[in-house]
Amino acid sequence: xxxPTWADWDCPRCSLINTPDCDAxxxxxxxxxxxxxxxxxxxxxxxxxxxxGSKRPIADVVDLASSDDDDDEKEEIVxxxxxxxxxxxxxxxxxxxxxxxxxxxxxxxxRTAEPEGPVTLRVASLNVWFDEVLVSDRVRCMTHTIATLxxxxxxxxxxxxxxxxxxxxxxxxxxxxxxxxxxxVAYGEMIFLQRSLPVHHYERVDFPRSTMGRxxxxxxxxxxxxxxxxxxxxxxxxxxxxxxxxxxxxxxFQVLATSDHPWVFGGDMNLGNRDKAPLPEGVDDAWVAxxxxxxxxxTWDTSVNKNLPGVAYVAKCRFDRIFSHGLAPTTFTTFxxxxxPTDAAMYxxxxxxxxxxxxxx
Numbered sequence: 001x002x003x004p005t006w007a008d009w010d011c012p013r014c015s016l017i018n019t020p021d022c023d024a025x026x027x028x029x030x031x032x033x034x035x036x037x038x039x040x041x042x043x044x045x046x047x048x049x050x051x052x053g054s055k056r057p058i059a060d061v062v063d064l065a066s067s068d069d070d071d072d073e074k075e076e077i078v079x080x081x082x083x084x085x086x087x088x089x090x091x092x093x094x095x096x097x098x099x100x101x102x103x104x105x106x107x108x109x110x111r112t113a114e115p116e117g118p119v120t121l122r123v124a125s126l127n128v129w130f131d132e133v134l135v136s137d138r139v140r141c142m143t144h145t146i147a148t149l150x151x152x153x154x155x156x157x158x159x160x161x162x163x164x165x166x167x168x169x170x171x172x173x174x175x176x177x178x179x180x181x182x183x184x185v186a187y188g189e190m191i192f193l194q195r196s197l198p199v200h201h202y203e204r205v206d207f208p209r210s211t212m213g214r215x216x217x218x219x220x221x222x223x224x225x226x227x228x229x230x231x232x233x234x235x236x237x238x239x240x241x242x243x244x245x246x247x248x249x250x251x252x253f254q255v256l257a258t259s260d261h262p263w264v265f266g267g268d269m270n271l272g273n274r275d276k277a278p279l280p281e282g283v284d285d286a287w288v289a290x291x292x293x294x295x296x297x298x299t300w301d302t303s304v305n306k307n308l309p310g311v312a313y314v315a316k317c318r319f320d321r322i323f324s325h326g327l328a329p330t331t332f333t334t335f336x337x338x339x340x341p342t343d344a345a346m347y348x349x350x351x352x353x354x355x356x357x358x359x360x361x
Contacts, residue, residue, distance in 0.1 A: 157233075208251065209247060214248065264327055266321065283325050287332050298352070326360070330359055
């Protein structure tokens with residue numbers, strides 16, 4: 001007897017969503033587990049429970065940009081609504097007939113898919129936390145949350161090689177692809193974009209003075225007939241590297257200023273409370289431009305997020321930011337503030353994500 005049509009099953013190896021009639025994963029050819037045949041949700045919980053014991057000490061790799069303490073009372077974060085309506089993501093399978101690969105050949109499709117009228121660009125950024133604890137569970141939650149925001153472009157930082165594979169396998173179901181890869185390094189950065197959008201150009205350039213292997217990613221694409229550059233970076237970490245970090249930010253602004261198109265630059269800037277970073281003329285900080293809402297100020301808040309066991313003090317910092325030029329910020333929000341369904345004490349990352357929408361000015 002065949003399973004009902006709703007009983008899709010997730011591959012425990014690569015997380016591809018397979019149809020009920022598949023006896024093996026279409027992506028990695030793993031045989032369908034018997035437990036999945038009985039319950040299509042079992043694979044997810046088994047993966048989460050299996051990785052629960054992988055937690056390792058990370059006191060020696062705590063990523064702090066400043067030692068500032070903030071004695072303000074904990075801000076209320078329960079029940080916050082994003083600045084744009086969150087929608088249930090439409091999952092896409094490998095066999096979807098309308099799944100079109102990213103490339104120059106999709107440029108005309110991207111233009112026709114966008115509605116006429118003012119163009120709104122949506123961008124999201126998240127430091128995904130490189131720790132090995134509950135990786136499959138955390139990636140699953142992060143990808144679903146990102147997909148509900150429906151951004152055109154997504155920036156990720158602290159992506160390990162294993163997480164890179166998981167993110168690519170999961171994000172494709174929601175209609176996102178990435179030209180980025182994380183290999184032969186402890187962790188790196190990625191840019192995802194909607195599958196229908198063209199990739200005119202993509203490159204990663206090392207920062208001149210980085211001792212941590214950091215660099216600037218730039219991707220040129222088109223949304224609604226408007227060409228622009230999307231960029232991300234993870235600036236140098238830790239308090240002693242403040243001068244290098246500020247140099248990297250200024251260098252990034254100089255590189256982006258050479259573009260003839262509008263640009264948006266988001267990521268983990270590691271800017272602590274003591275880091276003063278004046279912006280070039282015409283460059284906007286999305287949180288500031290949208291009114292400095294205190295509910296969405298801090299993206300690293302140890303008064304709420306206890307993912308890092310080595311941080312016993314309270315610190316609130318605005319590490320993660322989104323800058324832009326030639327694009328007018330219209331909304332700004334933070335996300336990723338719900339704990340995992342399988343672990344009420346664990347958040348998807350040790351950072352909150354940031355998301356902004358823009359109009360082309």
